[in-house]
Amino acid sequence: MRVAVVGAGQTKFDEHWEKSLRDLSTEAGALALKDARIDGKHIQSLYIGNMSAGRFIGQEHLAALAVDQAGLIPIPATRCEAACASSALAFREAYFSILSGQYDIVMAAGSEKMTDLKGTDAIATLMGAGDQEWESAIGLTFVSLYALMARRHMEKYGTTREQMAMVSVNNHRNGALNELAQFPKEITIEQVLKSPLISDPLRLLDCSPITDGATAVILVSERVAKRFENPIWILGSGQASDTLALHHRKSLTELLSTKVASKKAYEQAGLKPKDIDIAEVHDCFSINEIIAIEDLGFCEKGKGGKFVEDGKIARDAEKPINPTGGLKSIGHPVGATGIRQISDIVKQLRGDYGKLQVNGAKIGLALNIGGSGATGVVNIFGRDKPK
Amino acid sequence: MPYKSSVPLFWRLKKSKYNLIGTKCNTCDKVFFPKRNLCPNCRRRGNLDDFQFSGKGKIVSHTIIRVPPEGFEKYAPYAAAIIELDEGARISGQIVGDISKVETGKPVRAVFRKIYEDGSGGLIHYGMKWEMAE
Structure with missing residues (x-):
């Protein structure tokens, strides 16, 4: 079994005063879907990487929030955390979920909203990785x-x-x-x-730097990859x-x-x-x-x-x-x-x-x-x- | 500032923080600081006892922190180092005294100091800092 990436999206990385974590996450997901030329209804599961929304913005339970905001209820949603490597973990979990035979089309995403906290608090939050x-x-x-x-x-x-x-x-x-x-x-x-x-x-x-931003990719099984242009394996x-x-x-x-x-x-x-x-x-x-x-x-x-x-x-x-x-x-x-x-x-x-x-x-x-x-x-x- | 804790966390760690007590595995003879509940080398075959470190060591690497985290502002710039204790374990710590004298390989010894305060009226955290032994 092989797995391919068929869509990728990234918000502008910036100090986004006008956008929240949920705005950024939804934007990145929509960009990845558009890039893959599929509708969100085809996504069977979501994995999202995030280090510390609980301390950055006081929000936990992010994966369900992302599915809620994206209008993808009731697909399963799982958050992965390994500090700055959180979304690479989300990507691997998405990969394994397809390798297991459970799904054919999965989204892996990552998000962080860091600038709602003042700089010294953001630095202390990052130190939680140590x-x-x-x-x-x-x-x-x-x-x-x-x-x-x-x-x-x-x-x-x-x-x-x-x-x-x-x-x-x-x-x-x-x-x-x-x-x-x-x-x-x-x-x-x-x-x-x-x-x-x-x-x-x-x-x-x-x-x-300290940055706000979100990213998403669409992973698909070999079986359905032929329906997509230019899959990357x-x-x-x-x-x-x-x-x-x-x-x-x-x-x-x-x-x-x-x-x-x-x-x-x-x-x-x-x-x-x-x-x-x-x-x-x-x-x-x-x-x-x-x-x-x-x-x-x-x-x-x-x-x-x-x-x-x-x-x-x-x-x-x-x-x-x-x-x-x-x-x-x-x-x-x-x-x-x-x-x-x-x-x-x-x-x-x-x-x-x-x-x-x-x-x-x-x-x-x-x-x-x-x-x-x-x-x-x-x-x-x-x-x-x-x- | 490190995670703002109430008393229990520091109560729990006081033996290690105030007295440099770690653990030694009687199976593999390795020493650990801070204390571990499981020997990472021997796992279930391990047999751990408390172990008192002498508080002597040498500098493995060092830096001068000029942009401090919250709670440490009044100490900046301060030197911090990774120290290899004479018995074998490694620890991170601040080096007190003339920071221009801090050098890799130089011997240091532990000194009991105030580390930081949780703001005015908050907990005062004590522990070990290190001074040049030469």
């Missing part, structure tokens, strides 16, 4: 967890401040072409290096877990969850890192893209900074990474990001993604990470139906 008793309680923030990784990576492998800045520059250069991005503008290395220090060595422009899917607290890890310079999840996905797909044409990679902080490039096997451990410096991640280079802008430029509504990445890979592999199109992309990978890496999810997609 260890509340032993990390948050001593004054750590999410950027400081990644700063601890960055420091170690710099000391151990000689990764430079400039190389990390180049990640942000690359992603903003790509995002400048993306109409749905929160910050569609180019930045320079100097701007990154002069932006305010948040948690040494990371600066403001190493960090992804799931070739492999892996997920792995690690310690919730960063300090419990043996290594601060790799994410075990990325390594294990990608190994599984590569094995299922029968592919190697060199076969990947484009990748959407979880750049919540610039250092994480460098670590991810290594852990996904695109280069040797410790050489990720050099890989970036050598220009290999540019949209016209050997391994285009985040060719639509990444979390840095597009924005990071945490529960929506995983499916945003998948939606972008799907649009790239169809080959008609306008200004954002990477020519000749046939195989794409999406890496979504929860917290400081306690959850890692890798999905690999292909334009051609696998045998």
Whole structure:
């Protein structure tokens, strides 16, 4: 049994003062249905990723709310949570629900409304992805967890401040072409290096922003896929877990969850890192893209900074990474990001993604990470139906 | 600010927070901080007892937090680190004293300090911070 993605939708990622979580979720779902050219009545089940609506807007029981707002009562609705990897989990659950033979047409979605809270409360809410008793309680923030990784990576492998800045520059250069991005503008290395220090060595422009947004995709079984134009096939899917607290890890310079999840996905797909044409990679902080490039096997451990410096991640280079802008430029509504990445890979592999199109992309990978890496999810997609 | 808790959470954790008591597995000899109910290596074959850490360790990685979370404003900028305790477990903590002296590999020791307050009139949270041992 094979499963394909036949529709993808994303709201503008932004600070949406005029729209609520329910507005954004409904909009993304409708865009995905329109893209797939089917009516909502064909959706048999909904899986929605969301990190923390309970703290961001005081609303739980989101999946039923989404089905209610979409006029899809009484289909089953399930919410998935793994911090910033919530919607990649929703995607996998949707995938498995079709593999099980239970359904033929399922929607996977993701949403987060972060700006209804003031900034400091949003930051405290995000810290719920870490260890509340032993990390948050001593004054750590999410950027400081990644700063601890960055420091170690710099000391151990000689990764430079400039190389990390180049990640942000690359992603903003790509995002400048993306109409749905929160910050569609180019930045320079100097701007990154002069932006305010948040948690040494990371600066403001190493960090992804706080964002509102929603995303959705439509998954279908092989049996019904022939009714759709241009299905994009799931070739492999892996997920792995690690310690919730960063300090419990043996290594601060790799994410075990990325390594294990990608190994599984590569094995299922029968592919190697060199076969990947484009990748959407979880750049919540610039250092994480460098670590991810290594852990996904695109280069040797410790050489990720050099890989970036050598220009290999540019949209016209050997391994285009985040060719639509990444979390840095597009924005990071945490529960929506995983499916945003998948939606972008799907649009790239169809080959008609306008200004954002990477020519000749046939195989794409999406890496979504929860917290400081306690959850890692890798999905690999292909334009051609696998045998 | 960390999740605003009432007394029970901190009551429950006071042994660990105030005295650095973790657990040791008598089956595999590994030590854990904070306490665990199950040895992650041995699982059901594990046999855990309380274990007192000495409060000495060394810095594995460090940062200076300049944009603090709510409740920590008056301490910023402050240094935070991952510390490997001499007995083997790792912990996150703030480093007190001259933050320009903080370096990877340097020895530190635990000191009992106020960590933060739940606003004016709220709970005052105490625990361990760390000072450079040299």
